[in-house]
Amino acid sequence: MDAFTTLTAVAAPLPAANVDTDKIIPARFLKTIKRSGLGVHLFDALRYLPDGAERPEFVLNQPAYRQAEILIAHENFGCGSSREHAAWALLDFGIRCVIAPSFADIFHGNALKNGILPIALPKAVCDALMADAAMGGNARITVDLEREVVIRPSGEEISFAVDPMRRHFLLNGLDDIGQTLQHEASITAYEQTRAAAQPWWPAIPAL
Amino acid sequence: MTQPQPLPKTLFDKLWAAHVVETLPDGAAILFIDRHLVHEVTSPQAFEGLRAAGRKVRRPDCTLAVADHNVPTSPGRVGAEADSILQLKTLEDNVAAFGVPYIPIDDPRQGIVHVIGPELGASLPGMTIVCGDSHTSTHGALGALAFGIGTSEVEHVLATQTLIQSKPKSMRITVKGRLPAGVSAKDLALHIIAEIGTAGGTGSVIEYAGEAVRALDMAGRMTLCNMSIEAGARAGLVAPDDTTFAYVQGRPMAPQGEAFDAAVAWWRTLPSDPGARFDREIVIAAADVAPMVTWGASPEQAAPINGGVPNIVTADEERALEYMALRPGQGIAGAAIDVVFIGSCTNGRIEDIREVARVARGRSVAEGVRALVVPGSGLVKAQAEAEGLDRILTEAGFEWREAGCSMCLGMNPDRLTPGQRCASTSNRNFEGRQGPGGRTHLMSPAMAAAAAVTGRIVDVRELV
Numbered sequence: 001m002d003a004f005t006t007l008t009a010v011a012a013p014l015p016a017a018n019v020d021t022d023k024i025i026p027a028r029f030l031k032t033i034k035r036s037g038l039g040v041h042l043f044d045a046l047r048y049l050p051d052g053a054e055r056p057e058f059v060l061n062q063p064a065y066r067q068a069e070i071l072i073a074h075e076n077f078g079c080g081s082s083r084e085h086a087a088w089a090l091l092d093f094g095i096r097c098v099i100a101p102s103f104a105d106i107f108h109g110n111a112l113k114n115g116i117l118p119i120a121l122p123k124a125v126c127d128a129l130m131a132d133a134a135m136g137g138n139a140r141i142t143v144d145l146e147r148e149v150v151i152r153p154s155g156e157e158i159s160f161a162v163d164p165m166r167r168h169f170l171l172n173g174l175d176d177i178g179q180t181l182q183h184e185a186s187i188t189a190y191e192q193t194r195a196a197a198q199p200w201w202p203a204i205p206a207l
Numbered sequence: 208m209t210q211p212q213p214l215p216k217t218l219f220d221k222l223w224a225a226h227v228v229e230t231l232p233d234g235a236a237i238l239f240i241d242r243h244l245v246h247e248v249t250s251p252q253a254f255e256g257l258r259a260a261g262r263k264v265r266r267p268d269c270t271l272a273v274a275d276h277n278v279p280t281s282p283g284r285v286g287a288e289a290d291s292i293l294q295l296k297t298l299e300d301n302v303a304a305f306g307v308p309y310i311p312i313d314d315p316r317q318g319i320v321h322v323i324g325p326e327l328g329a330s331l332p333g334m335t336i337v338c339g340d341s342h343t344s345t346h347g348a349l350g351a352l353a354f355g356i357g358t359s360e361v362e363h364v365l366a367t368q369t370l371i372q373s374k375p376k377s378m379r380i381t382v383k384g385r386l387p388a389g390v391s392a393k394d395l396a397l398h399i400i401a402e403i404g405t406a407g408g409t410g411s412v413i414e415y416a417g418e419a420v421r422a423l424d425m426a427g428r429m430t431l432c433n434m435s436i437e438a439g440a441r442a443g444l445v446a447p448d449d450t451t452f453a454y455v456q457g458r459p460m461a462p463q464g465e466a467f468d469a470a471v472a473w474w475r476t477l478p479s480d481p482g483a484r485f486d487r488e489i490v491i492a493a494a495d496v497a498p499m500v501t502w503g504a505s506p507e508q509a510a511p512i513n514g515g516v517p518n519i520v521t522a523d524e525e526r527a528l529e530y531m532a533l534r535p536g537q538g539i540a541g542a543a544i545d546v547v548f549i550g551s552c553t554n555g556r557i558e559d560i561r562e563v564a565r566v567a568r569g570r571s572v573a574e575g576v577r578a579l580v581v582p583g584s585g586l587v588k589a590q591a592e593a594e595g596l597d598r599i600l601t602e603a604g605f606e607w608r609e610a611g612c613s614m615c616l617g618m619n620p621d622r623l624t625p626g627q628r629c630a631s632t633s634n635r636n637f638e639g640r641q642g643p644g645g646r647t648h649l650m651s652p653a654m655a656a657a658a659a660v661t662g663r664i665v666d667v668r669e670l671v
Contacts, residue, residue, distance in 0.1 A: 017523050018405055018505050022637040027618035031277060031290040033251035033297045045639045050625065074523075076406040079439060080637060081616075082341040083249065084357035105375075105409060105441050106341060110357035163373070165233045176359065177260070180367045183237055186229040187369055190239055198473065200466035201241070203268035204329060207308045 001115045003173030007096055008142040009069035011133040012059045019073055020080035021107065025089040027081075038085055039092030060093070064136030070143065072126060072133045073100040077118075078107025087114045097143050099150070101126050112166050113176065117145060119160045128152070145171060215480035218446050219377050219412045222352040222477065226335045228369055235373045241334035243364045244320045245272040245307065247298040248618070249339030253362035254301040264305045266368045271329050272302045272309040275319045277619050280581050280608040284312065286620045305365075318584020318610040321345040321552035325429065326586055328458025332447040332474040337364060342552045342634065343442075344435040348428035349455070350447030350477055352412070355436065375441045376486040378411040379479075382419035384493040389668040391562070392427030393554060393632070393651035395419065396434035397499035399491060401509040408440030411487065414479065415445050419493040425454040426558035433553045437506040437634055446478035500539045500664055501636045501649040503527035508636075509649070512666045515539045530638050531646050532626075540664055542648070546629040547578040547659040548641070549605075549652055551615040554632035555583025557590045559652040563605075564596040566656035566671060572604030573662030579606045579621065581613040605659065617642040630658035 029041040047058050054061045060068065071090070077100040078086060087110040090098070097117045111118045121129070132139050132153050142151035145167060150158045162170070169176065194201070216224075228237040243266075250272070257264070264270060277291045278284065287295070295312070302309035310316050316323060321342050324330035330346040336353035337343060339361040346353035360370055380399060400407070413435050415428075423431065428445045435443030445451075452471050455461050462470045497511035504527040510516070515538035516528065528534065533542070549555075549563050563580060572578045580600050582588035588610055591597055597607045614621040615633035617640060623629055625644025632655050633640075636647035648664060657667035 016526075020505075020635075020637045022616075022635065022640050026639050026643070027276075027616040028622075030248050030618055031288070031294050033255070033294060035252050045643060050643065076409070076439065079405055080341065080635060082339055082343075082355035082357050084252075084339075084359060087357070102406060102409065104406070104439060106355055106357060110359065113357065113359035163233070163235075165231065165235060165371075176371065177262070177363050177366045180237060180363065180369060180371060183229055186237065187239070187367060190228040191368075194239070198469075200462045200469045202328075202460060202462050202466070204242075204271050204308045204460060206306075207310060207314075 001113065001173050001175065004096065004115050004117050004145055004170040006142065006144045006146065007069060008140050010065060010067055010137055011070035011072050011129065011141045012065040012068035013130045013133040014059060014071055014073045015130055017074035018076045018079050021078060021083050021086040022080055024078070024086040025083065030083060030085050035088050036092060038089035039094070042089040042093045067094065069094050070097045070099065070141055071095050072130045073098065075101045077103050079104040082106045084110045084114070087111045087116055091116055099126060099129055112170065115170065115173065117143060117162070117170065119143070119150065121158065121160055125158055215483040217377050217479040217483045217485060218350065218414055218444055218477055219352065222333065222335070223374055225333070231371070235371050237369045238335060238372045239369055240337050240364050241269060242324070242330060242336040243270045244324055244336065244338035244343070245270060245361070246276060246320050246338070246340065247274040247294050248276045249358050250301065250361055251294065251297045252358050253365055254305065256362040257305070257365055262366045264307055264365045267306045267308065269368060270307050272298060272307050273317055273320055273323060274298055274312055276612045276616065278312055278611040279620055280611040280613045281620070282609065284609055288620065291619065315585040315589060318587065319552045319555060319612055321433065322555055322583030322587065325349060325425070326458070326584055328455060328461030331455060331461060332451055333477055337370065341436040342433050344440065345429050345433040345552055347432040347435065347443040348425060348445050349451055350445060350474065352442060352444070354442040376411045378408060378413045378487040378489065379485040380413055380415050380489045380491060381417040382415065382491045382493050383417050384419060385422060386419050386493045386496055389653070390496050390498060391651040391653065392423055392430040394499045395496050396431050397501065397506065397509045397649060398496045400434065400438045400506045401499070402491070403438055403489065405437060405505055405507045406439040408435060408438040411440050412442045412444060413438070413440045415443060420445060421448065424558060425450060426556040429556070430553055434634055447474045498651060498654050498666060498668065500654065502531065502533055502539050504530055504636055504638045506634070506636060506649060510539050512540055540666060542628065542664045543662060544576065544630045544658050544664060545627040546623060547576060547655050548614040548629055548631040548633060549579065549655050550581030550583065550613050551633040552583065553634040554652045555581060555587065557587050559632065560587065560591045560596055562652045563656040564599045566653055566667060567603040567605065567660060568599050570603055570660040572659050576659060576662050578604065578659040579608055579614060581608045582610050584610045603660070614641050616640060617645070630655045630664060
């Protein structure tokens with residue numbers, strides 16, 4: 001995972017609530033066995049006409065937003081399935097930060113594990129950032145994870161909070177598994193205690 | 208000096224505490240995972256990650272793999288697309304390389320991961336159960352803490368048999384009284400989601416309680432817990448009771464004999480203590496629940512069959528109505544449908560197929576309607592055939608298919624075409640969920656069967 005420290009970028013406004021993972025990436029694109037290459041299918045139904053041509057009205061098809069690295073949306077972003085392909089598609093397109101009043105739980109976790117920063121801010125603040133984003137290429141928003149502030153084009157700073165452990169992992173681009181394996185002795189001890197106290201748990205047999 | 212009384216605990220508190228390996232400095236826990244269910248769509252990149260790091264699967268004896276999302280459900284399983292075949296082959300290669308127990312596609316026990324886990328006794332009360340699929344909440348019906356995870360977490364569980372988790376909040380939904388005749392667990396689930404919204408459960412584990420929940424059979428409890436994710440919840444739970452134990456007893460991967468008795472003795476200690484505090488409590492009157500149908504593009508956009516689309520709608524609802532080709536204020540009954548889909552991890556169990564057959568018996572699928580019945584597993588299919596349900600259905604004009612996720616998610620050949628309107632027993636009516644441009648109305652198996660034989664969305668209570 002790439003570290004996330006500070007990002008200054010164009011933000012794309014996506015003024016919709018309940019942007020679900022089927023909308024972010026439809027299931028028919030989940031047949032890949034790779035993490036990369038999904039950006040072209042990001043928001044497929046919103047972005048393309050049935051014949052494959054771009055819908056010119058969709059925000060990410062507009063020249064000002066083709067290089068957007070921040071997305072501003074309404075409540076409950078990422079609801080629906082657990083597909084991490086939603087995070088991979090956003091990342092592959094170039095989105096490194098999503099700002100919304102709230103996020104669905106599984107998407108929130110998937111984003112953090114892929115170096116995408118989901119920032120939950122009050123609705124009124126998101127509305128202000130949505131208005132900033134509507135200025136297109138003329139406005140850049142800065143996200144500073146070190147200081148936990150979003151800096152509007154006007155220079156106004158808005159504080160946000162990220163779980164301290166996730167922040168540490170993001171700032172340093174750390175791998176979760178490597179960290180957990182440092183607790184190997186605890187895991188083994190737990191397994192032994194459980195097996196002694198509840199010996200009746202069955203194993204899945206080799207089939 | 209009096210001893211302080213231990214605080215009353217919820218079912219969720221007890222399940223959580225029993226699985227904490229270590230509490231980290233920031234308060235998150237390393238949580239031990241008892242069962243990891245693996246399928247073809249969300250695992251390839253996880254195995255690839257293990258390979259790249261030179262890691263092994265820590266506990267193959269806690270892991271069970273099966274292909275379900277991407278398999279053709281046509282008779283004979285013909286028509287798999289090339290990229291699907293590659294994904295299925297990748298799963299077979301990975302389970303062989305890493306020594307993971309695997310149920311092959313041609314094995315009679317193959318099926319939707321959330322149907323076969325409980326059915327085989329691989330999913331048990333008191334467990335932590337995860338899968339790279341949001342509908343893992345289904346297994347909470349057994350009184351297990353079960354939730355969906357992303358692929359990075361799949362890799363984490365494969366490598367460590369644990370997850371790092373912050374403890375979610377707790378919510379209890381108590382359903383008072385009994386559900387009226389002709390009203391099912393699916394209707395209750397849609398009623399609850401319409402009431403609390405698709406983000407109503409975000410950050411929470413919901414325990415379903417009350418007389419109406421206790422009266423549900425295990426299939427109904429699984430339907431209810433399955434839909435918890437559609438309310439945004441991390442997991443759904445029903446306290447284990449005699450209904451649960453009777454269901455589990457004798458299943459091939461469940462403990463047997465004295466081991467079963469020892470397990471039940473522990474499982475009986477799990478239900479929430481009297482006076483246990485929940486972060487949020489909701490009470491629903493069962494008598495208020497009617498057969499439900501969704502009218503929009505989110506599961507919360509649902510109404511009773513005798514109701515309809517609201518008169519005044521938000522911008523998001525307006526967009527959903529445009530997609531669904533419906534108008535504000537329009538009644539939901541009477542809409543003509545093109546396709547009926549009966550199946551999925553929500554409603555693909557034998558009890559669901561019995562309901563459909565009960566409505567279909569002696570009737571015929573309406574002209575111009577395509578109706579698919581897709582059993583949730585090979586064992587469900589075999590049971591239905593043993594009961595003669597397949598004949599009732601095929602004689603009525605339903606397609607009787609092989610087990611799999613099928614048209615729930617439009618990633619295998621079973622898809623809607625643009626503009627088709629579908630009465631579906633699945634769990635999501637998102638735009639394009641069942642195929643690009645497809646229009647999904649979620650409902651119960653009995654309601655979907657009624658739609659099949661009339662060609663319209665109707666109140667099944669008027670038919671039977």
